[in-house]
Amino acid sequence: MEKPAVQKPSRVTIREVAIDAGVSVAAVSKVLRDAYGVSESMRLKVRKSMAKLGYRPHTAARGMRGQTFTLGMILPDLRNPFFSDILAGVNSALERTQYQVLLGVSQSGTTFDDALVDSMIDRQMDGLILIGPTDQQQLLDIAKRKPLATIGNHAPGVSSYDTVNNDDYEGGTLAVRHLSSNGYRNIAMLSLITESTIITQRELGYRREMMEQELGSYINVVRARQTMREVQIAAKKLLEAPDRPEAIFCWTDFIALEVISVATEMGLSIPRDLAVVGYDNTMYCDFAQNSLTSVDQSGELLGLQSVRLLIERIKGRTESEHFVVTPRVVARNSSADRLG
Amino acid sequence: MEKPAVQKPSRVTIREVAIDAGVSVAAVSKVLRDAYGVSESMRLKVRKSMAKLGYRPHTAARGMRGQTFTLGMILPDLRNPFFSDILAGVNSALERTQYQVLLGVSQSGTTFDDALVDSMIDRQMDGLILIGPTDQQQLLDIAKRKPLATIGNHAPGVSSYDTVNNDDYEGGTLAVRHLSSNGYRNIAMLSLITESTIITQRELGYRREMMEQELGSYINVVRARQTMREVQIAAKKLLEAPDRPEAIFCWTDFIALEVISVATEMGLSIPRDLAVVGYDNTMYCDFAQNSLTSVDQSGELLGLQSVRLLIERIKGRTESEHFVVTPRVVARNSSADRLG
DNA sequence: CTGAAAGCGCTTACAG
DNA sequence: CTGAAAGCGCTTACAG
Numbered sequence: 092m093e094k095p096a097v098q099k100p101s102r103v104t105i106r107e108v109a110i111d112a113g114v115s116v117a118a119v120s121k122v123l124r125d126a127y128g129v130s131e132s133m134r135l136k137v138r139k140s141m142a143k144l145g146y147r148p149h150t151a152a153r154g155m156r157g158q159t160f161t162l163g164m165i166l167p168d169l170r171n172p173f174f175s176d177i178l179a180g181v182n183s184a185l186e187r188t189q190y191q192v193l194l195g196v197s198q199s200g201t202t203f204d205d206a207l208v209d210s211m212i213d214r215q216m217d218g219l220i221l222i223g224p225t226d227q228q229q230l231l232d233i234a235k236r237k238p239l240a241t242i243g244n245h246a247p248g249v250s251s252y253d254t255v256n257n258d259d260y261e262g263g264t265l266a267v268r269h270l271s272s273n274g275y276r277n278i279a280m281l282s283l284i285t286e287s288t289i290i291t292q293r294e295l296g297y298r299r300e301m302m303e304q305e306l307g308s309y310i311n312v313v314r315a316r317q318t319m320r321e322v323q324i325a326a327k328k329l330l331e332a333p334d335r336p337e338a339i340f341c342w343t344d345f346i347a348l349e350v351i352s353v354a355t356e357m358g359l360s361i362p363r364d365l366a367v368v369g370y371d372n373t374m375y376c377d378f379a380q381n382s383l384t385s386v387d388q389s390g391e392l393l394g395l396q397s398v399r400l401l402i403e404r405i406k407g408r409t410e411s412e413h414f415v416v417t418p419r420v421v422a423r424n425s426s427a428d429r430l431g
Numbered sequence: 432m433e434k435p436a437v438q439k440p441s442r443v444t445i446r447e448v449a450i451d452a453g454v455s456v457a458a459v460s461k462v463l464r465d466a467y468g469v470s471e472s473m474r475l476k477v478r479k480s481m482a483k484l485g486y487r488p489h490t491a492a493r494g495m496r497g498q499t500f501t502l503g504m505i506l507p508d509l510r511n512p513f514f515s516d517i518l519a520g521v522n523s524a525l526e527r528t529q530y531q532v533l534l535g536v537s538q539s540g541t542t543f544d545d546a547l548v549d550s551m552i553d554r555q556m557d558g559l560i561l562i563g564p565t566d567q568q569q570l571l572d573i574a575k576r577k578p579l580a581t582i583g584n585h586a587p588g589v590s591s592y593d594t595v596n597n598d599d600y601e602g603g604t605l606a607v608r609h610l611s612s613n614g615y616r617n618i619a620m621l622s623l624i625t626e627s628t629i630i631t632q633r634e635l636g637y638r639r640e641m642m643e644q645e646l647g648s649y650i651n652v653v654r655a656r657q658t659m660r661e662v663q664i665a666a667k668k669l670l671e672a673p674d675r676p677e678a679i680f681c682w683t684d685f686i687a688l689e690v691i692s693v694a695t696e697m698g699l700s701i702p703r704d705l706a707v708v709g710y711d712n713t714m715y716c717d718f719a720q721n722s723l724t725s726v727d728q729s730g731e732l733l734g735l736q737s738v739r740l741l742i743e744r745i746k747g748r749t750e751s752e753h754f755v756v757t758p759r760v761v762a763r764n765s766s767a768d769r770l771g
Numbered sequence: 772c773t774g775a776a777a778g779c780g781c782t783t784a785c786a787g
Numbered sequence: 788c789t790g791a792a793a794g795c796g797c798t799t800a801c802a803g
Contacts, residue, residue: 104795104796105796105797114774115774116774116775116796116797117798119797120797120799121798123798124798126798128772128773129773130773148553148797149553149555149795149796150491150553151490151491151492151495151499151554151555151795151796152495152798153796153798154797155780155781155798156778156779156797159491159554161550161554169514170512170515170714172509178509191535191550193503193534193535194534194535195532195533195534196518198522206531210531213490214490214491214499214554215489319717348715349718351719352718355719355720356719374659377659379695380688380691380695380720381720442780444779446780454789454790455790456781456790456791457782457789458788460780463781466782469788488780489779489781491779491780491781492781492782493780493781493782494781495780495781495782495795496783496794
């Protein structure tokens with residue numbers, strides 16, 4: 092390996108701060124960590140020297156013995172604007188702390204990319220926020236190694252890590268109730284091929300509420316992978332069937348938009364010929380050409396809570412917390428009242 | 432600060448590998464780094480012990496003296512699916528290397544959030560890929576501290592860092608040429624309030640080609656910030672003017688979709704009453720309800736090249752490289768031929 | 772309250 | 788080709 096071209100302008104270290112302030116290296120370290128056992132006058136002196144010299148703690152060195160004050164967050168992809176909402180919440184929770192969040196994107200399917208998880212642990216992240224996959228064995232293994240909080244993974248019985256979720260069962264219920272009260276009866280669900288507990292819950296909510304509304308004979312759950320091609324095929328199949336549904340409840344907005352696209356290309360009109368409801372209430376729902384009704388699960392709140400719980404756990408909490416927020420339907424034109 | 436609850440299962444260190452393999456610690460380090468001066472037999476022995484013990488290098492410790500094999504990438508936001516294309520290219524470039532990429536999101540406007548940049552440097556990232564802001568002074572300062580490559584920043588004269596871009600001037604030119612050849616004459620541009628060189632180039636290409644097509648009298652550049660509200664206001668103002676444009680060229684897809692939304696709500700039909708062209712050719716262009724013509728700048732290629740250049744620079748290259756890819760128009764219904 | 776010293780897990784000259 | 792030793796910039800018991 093050749094010599095790196097980086098010409099380090101010799102970083103200011105804790106030692107130089109100590110000399111400048113006329114105190115010991117240990118003292119500076121204590122001030123840095125806000126540890127107890129330091130007099131006010133020393134604290135002031137040290138802070139002054141830090142500012143004067145432009146001292147910045149060296150994260151790798153801190154990580155060798157203590158914390159890195161870095162949280163790792165893994166997203167399943169970067170296409171779904173829902174993650175932008177979550178991140179907004181994460182950032183606002185981090186604002187007044189020493190922590191920073193660094194993101195990784197795991198392209199894999201039902202589990203997190205082990206290489207990425209390992210790499211975050213190798214980099215001494217203090218804790219992990221994992222979004223998406225719900226392989227319990229993997230999550231339990233990770234929780235053994237690092238403080239962990241998940242988003243989008245129902246595991247109410249787990250004690251070794253924290254979870255943050257919206258009530259997906261309720262979300263499925265609300266979607267059906269909304270469509271039913273707007274006059275739709277033949278309501279299908281376009282779901283995801285996955286082991287994910289959140290998808291399972293949405294499906295369950297859909298099924299139960301269909302029964303509840305005495306629409307049990309219309310229950311129809313079609314599952315597809317999260318690729319454009321597979322979604323198109325699934326949507327076409329639904330729309331070309333002799334008992335074409337009057338409405339389709341989709342597991343995420345992204346997919347709902349694709350369904351609108353397929354329906355439009357088939358000459359169907361939304362919502363006259365077909366109503367569509369999505370999930371996540373992302374910004375694309377608001378566009379007039381979509382005007383997509385969607386279940387809002389408060390991404391920002393989920394992000395905020397995940398950070399709060401994770402930092403608590405890093406600081407020593409050992410019992411688990413499982414935070415759940417109630418979703419709500421944001422009605423738009425794509426599911427307008429049939430009679431209206 | 433309380434004691435962290437992490438029960439480290441005592442990581443396998445380089446020392447234990449050395450003992451197991453019956454060699455020195457230095458030897459293991461050399462094998463780890465693929466450094467020269469190690470016999471084949473020793474290399475084999477060491478690798479075997481590493482595998483047997485499940486050794487994983489401790490990134491923070493490596494970072495204290497050498498490299499961390501971590502690249503930092505900063506995105507301006509998570510809403511634009513264009514960044515997903517870039518990341519796909521980044522990942523495929525990284526596939527056969529030891530490097531990993533970690534993402535940060537900087538919400539600020541015309542410069543990168545210094546706190547985020549500093550934090551990546553504090554964390555001993557080996558190099559940085561920065562997307563978006565183009566404050567030259569800031570970029571030059573960063574380049575002094577770390578190997579740097581930018582995406583979406585034209586700086587052909589700079590020698591201290593590398594740049595990767597599409598030819599935004601050509602992109603602006605192509606958009607106008609496409610619209611003009613499809614019969615549109617009164618073509619406005621909806622641009623971004625920014626110092627960004629890529630926006631400047633797109634505007635310049637737009638203006639020059641309008642002149643070239645003898646449409647100079649129609650030149651009209653309106654600038655707005657990247658918020659829904661401001662874009663709506665700007666779009667409405669354009670569409671309510673007495674000399675309403677026949678076509679609007681938007682600086683990114685995202686904004687183009689919002690223009691379609693505003694136009695649709697005003698009762699205008701796309702493309703009969705208004706043609707729209709976007710930029711980035713993101714996946715949302717394909718939806719039938721959008722069917723948005725867009726300038727494709729090959730995000731994947733940009734991501735790939737940025738990694739290639741950055742790693743070269745980390746390995747010691749000091750002259751700069753400025754990679755430019757030629758964009759192309761992907762025509763869809765939103766700009767269909769007026770006569771057709 | 773304050774500080775000297777050991778040590779975190781590596782890499783890097785430097786001898787051999 | 789191989790290894791002993793110093794050191795990267797911090798934190799952590801442990802004395803004082």
